[in-house]
Amino acid sequence: MKSINILAGGPENNFPKNFADFLTDENEWIGVDAGAFYLLKHGVKDITAIGDFDSLTREELFFVKDKVDPKHFSQAKPEKDFTDTELALRWIEEKLDYRKYDSINIFGATGSRLDHEFNNFLNLFLPEYKNILDRV
Secondary structure, three states: OOEEEEEOOOOHHHOOOOHHHHOOOOOEEEEEOHHHHHHHHOOOOOEEEEEOOOOOOHHHHHHHHHHOOHHHEEEOOOOOOOOHHHHHHHHHHHHOOHHHOOEEEEEOOOOOOHHHHHHHHHHHHOHHHOOOHHHO
């Protein structure tokens, strides 16, 4: 079963118990903000990194930029119209043939700021994501 996995920057204690089973290069990985750093530090090599990266230190951001193919790195300005997780959903819609994947898994989208948590849930139901909703 082929999947697109998104790792947002939520706390590790909210990851599922079997999260390590997902940390492979066989699926498409999108690291959102601190999620990109986490994935690279845990051995996932070919990722897309998206976000404003405001939760990373300068050294961590340099590490991510150094490890990610520039075609798969997208840094947004902190003053933007979309959340970092929304930017990942938009990337899926615009840059990936999501029809080739059985599922889209979102990890790290809960347990941090309540406004981010609500946005992560509610944004999935916006009209622009109707094509991918059945895979999430």
